[in-house]
Amino acid sequence: MVEQNRGKAVQTTGHAWDGDLQEFNNPLPRWWLWSFYATVIFAIIYWVWYPAWPIASSFTKGIGTVTYQSGGKEVTTHWNTRGELIEEMQRGSETLKQQAYLEKVAAASYDEIANDPEMSAFTQSMAKVLFADNCAACHGIGGTPAKIGQYPNLRDDAWLWGGEIVQIQHTIEAGRTGFMPAFGSVLGEDKIEQLANYVLSLSGHEVDATKADAGRAIFQGTEGGCHYCHTPSGKGLASQGAANLTDAIWTVADVPGASDDKARIQAVEAVIANGVQRQMPAWQGRLNDTEIKLLTAYVHSLGS
Amino acid sequence: MKLSHESIEINAGLMIVLTLIAISIGGLVEIVPLYYIKDTIEKVEGVRPYTPLEQRGRDIYIREGCYTCHSQMIRPFRDEDMRYGHYSLAAESKYDHPFQWGSKRTGPDLGRVGRKYSNAWHTQHLNNPRDVVPESIMPNYPWLLRNELDFSDIADRMRALKIVGVPYSESEEEYLANVEQFGVEMAEQFDINKADQSLITQAQSEDWDGDRSRLTEMDALVAYLQVLGTMVDFSKYDEGYFAEFR
Numbered sequence: 001m002v003e004q005n006r007g008k009a010v011q012t013t014g015h016a017w018d019g020d021l022q023e024f025n026n027p028l029p030r031w032w033l034w035s036f037y038a039t040v041i042f043a044i045i046y047w048v049w050y051p052a053w054p055i056a057s058s059f060t061k062g063i064g065t066v067t068y069q070s071g072g073k074e075v076t077t078h079w080n081t082r083g084e085l086i087e088e089m090q091r092g093s094e095t096l097k098q099q100a101y102l103e104k105v106a107a108a109s110y111d112e113i114a115n116d117p118e119m120s121a122f123t124q125s126m127a128k129v130l131f132a133d134n135c136a137a138c139h140g141i142g143g144t145p146a147k148i149g150q151y152p153n154l155r156d157d158a159w160l161w162g163g164e165i166v167q168i169q170h171t172i173e174a175g176r177t178g179f180m181p182a183f184g185s186v187l188g189e190d191k192i193e194q195l196a197n198y199v200l201s202l203s204g205h206e207v208d209a210t211k212a213d214a215g216r217a218i219f220q221g222t223e224g225g226c227h228y229c230h231t232p233s234g235k236g237l238a239s240q241g242a243a244n245l246t247d248a249i250w251t252v253a254d255v256p257g258a259s260d261d262k263a264r265i266q267a268v269e270a271v272i273a274n275g276v277q278r279q280m281p282a283w284q285g286r287l288n289d290t291e292i293k294l295l296t297a298y299v300h301s302l303g304s
Numbered sequence: 305m306k307l308s309h310e311s312i313e314i315n316a317g318l319m320i321v322l323t324l325i326a327i328s329i330g331g332l333v334e335i336v337p338l339y340y341i342k343d344t345i346e347k348v349e350g351v352r353p354y355t356p357l358e359q360r361g362r363d364i365y366i367r368e369g370c371y372t373c374h375s376q377m378i379r380p381f382r383d384e385d386m387r388y389g390h391y392s393l394a395a396e397s398k399y400d401h402p403f404q405w406g407s408k409r410t411g412p413d414l415g416r417v418g419r420k421y422s423n424a425w426h427t428q429h430l431n432n433p434r435d436v437v438p439e440s441i442m443p444n445y446p447w448l449l450r451n452e453l454d455f456s457d458i459a460d461r462m463r464a465l466k467i468v469g470v471p472y473s474e475s476e477e478e479y480l481a482n483v484e485q486f487g488v489e490m491a492e493q494f495d496i497n498k499a500d501q502s503l504i505t506q507a508q509s510e511d512w513d514g515d516r517s518r519l520t521e522m523d524a525l526v527a528y529l530q531v532l533g534t535m536v537d538f539s540k541y542d543e544g545y546f547a548e549f550r
Contacts, residue, residue: 015310051550054337070544080550085380085391086543092382133387137437138425146438150428277511279422285539286389286420 050079098126106290110165113297120297127298130291134283135299143302148254151278154302158249162238163303169296175282178241182275183224191218195226196268202234202245206261252276343549346395350535352486353399353470354528355493356458356503361528363461364521365404368445370414375406376532378415389416390538393546399470411442416533426526427513448522449513458499472496 012022047053050062064079068086077083089095101122105113113119132141139145143154152160160178161171183192191214197207198215218224220232229242236242243251250256253267283292312319338344354362365371378384380391392415397403421429425436430448433440462472472494473479482491493502504519506527513522 013309015313054333054341057340057342059337059341068544068547070547071542075544075547077547080547081380082391082547082550083544085382085385086547088382089385089543095382134420137421137429141439146434146436150436277424277514279424281419281422 101126102290105293110293110297110300114301123294123297124301127294130287130295131298134287135295138280143299148250148257149252152251153249154299156249157303158244158247158251159238159303160236160241160243160251163300165296165300167238168299169292171280172287172292172295172299173282173284176241176278176280178276178278178280180229180242180271180276182273184273184275187218187224187272191215191223192269192272193265195219195224195272196265199234199245199268199272200255200264203248203255205255205264207265344394345398346393346546346549348393348395348536349540350537351395351398352490352535353465353472353494354531355490355506356455356462356499357506357524358528358531359461359465360453360455360458360503361524361526364448364525365528371404371406372408373410373442374412374414375404375409376413376415377405377407378413384413388413389533392416392533393536396533396536399465401465401468401470414529414532418530418532418534423510423512423526423530424514426529427522430522430525448525449520451521453507453519453521453524455500455503455519458503459496462496462499466496 011025013025016022047060048062049064051059052062053060061078065076066079066083066087067074067076068083068090069075070086075083101119105119105123108116108119113123131139131143136142138151139154140151145151145153157163159167161167161176183195187195194211194215195218196215197211198213198219201207201212201215219226219230229240230236230245231242234245236244248256253271255264255267258264258267283295287295312322353359376397377392378388378390385391392405396415397405427449428435429437429442430445432444432446433442462470463474466472466474471478471482471485473482473491474496479491479495482494485491486494492498493506495502507519507523508516510527512524512526513520
């Protein structure tokens with residue numbers, strides 16, 4: 001059963017199973033063998049260059065090094081990925097290119113950024129990425145959230161906590177806690193219905209005039225006390241994050257999505273009855289000052 | 305019997321034993337030194353065991369297979385640093401059994417997701433991710449809000465973790481050691497004898513799932529997610545400090 005291989009007699013391993021089943025013992029292909037030797041040589045170079053072998057409570061450090069600035073002085077140590085990262089964050093070619101812009105933006109005022117085409121283009125492109133990584137989970141890609149009722153839309157010019165640069169920056173730095181008490185058990189169904197009629201009348205919706213009148217008394221009086229935060233005109237205090245009730249923009253009750261008058265009333269009633277508790281986390285600490293500045297400029301530009 | 309090529313080849317049992325030995329050498333050389341190389345775990349303040357509520361949340365995280373799509377290890381690369389924050393330390397998962405590092409990222413890394421989003425966001429997102437992120441491909445987990453949290457065996461779970469080295473306390477002596485290391489407030493939570501009460505207290509302490517009248521699996525999972533990556537205050541350390549451990 002022994003066959004000829006490339007015209008030469010070949011050896012077998014010498015074992016036979018079932019009487020005549022044998023195995024060739026061909027030499028390994030040359031290309032394969034040399035590749036194998038090459039990997040052995042690669043491994044040896046690797047051991048010499050990089051940290052490799054454990055020895056007692058330490059390990060061979062290799063002769064490769066990495067150099068970076070730490071605590072104001074230059075540190076040169078054996079090669080390691082953490083050192084490499086520090087070096088790249090300090091002296092990498094991409095970092096340095098970005099750094100030049102970041103320093104320029106950090107030193108500039110918001111007006112200067114907005115009026116300088118180069119800085120504002122950089123702000124837009126970098127902030128877009130920061131926004132996608134950090135803000136879009138709630139506010140949606142590009143600043144439009146998935147649904148009305150959860151998180152404020154940043155693409156319109158209505159701002160719960162104020163749309164001035166300094167207010168936006170403070171919102172991002174420190175976060176916000178939005179709170180409206182639940183009036184369900186305090187006022188009862190009838191009064192909440194009256195209030196809902198009044199609230200909808202503020203933005204020009206068709207409502208039951210008698211109920212709206214009764215609602216006005218609750219809103220403007222001490223019983224509901226709504227005017228404390230929403231102000232007597234209904235425009236809302238930015239310091240309390242109180243919504244403007246006189247415009248067509250709804251941040252909690254999905255009034256635009258409601259099919260008829262009754263559904264609109266119900267949407268508003270639900271908010272009054274259950275109250276609102278919303279929280280935006282603080283970003284200071286997670287993002288650095290320049291990143292917050294970029295985001296502030298970007299978010300401000302979305303709304304105008 | 306001579307240990308020749310032939311004798312190994314025709315003797316399956318012997319071949320298995322020798323194969324195991326050959327493979328083990330590779331594993332042992334890579335793994336064993338990590339236990340005695342002094343730089344493996346960084347010396348860093350703030351890392352603590354999970355509280356009973358967080359621990360139950362972690363069990364649910366594992367039960368639901370979150371790890372099949374989410375890693376919890378930010379690698380020391382510039383792009384990861386810029387997207388997720390500081391790279392993960394070995395010390396940060398020293399009380400994780402098993403660790404949730406992973407390398408499969410169908411979803412984003414969760415190593416520093418703690419306090420990045422609000423509790424309400426997590427609840428909405430776990431219930432139906434598309435309510436908040438329309439382009440998400442994550443499945444819905446609506447039962448987390450429906451299921452009451454079963455914590456009847458929390459003490460046993462903590463005892464099991466204690467065996468593998470998590471410093472939960474049972475005796476007065478262990479409790480006092482925890483007070484020393486983690487402060488009274490945390491040491492109370494790591495006391496196995498008070499596990500039930502600690503769990504309920506923490507569940508009531510914050511509006512995890514938006515309804516304080518019920519203790520659901522959502523409460524536990526959100527409490528766990530909100531602590532991920534938040535234990536170490538990186539502003540206290542120079543950036544070169546952690547590189548010294550490598």
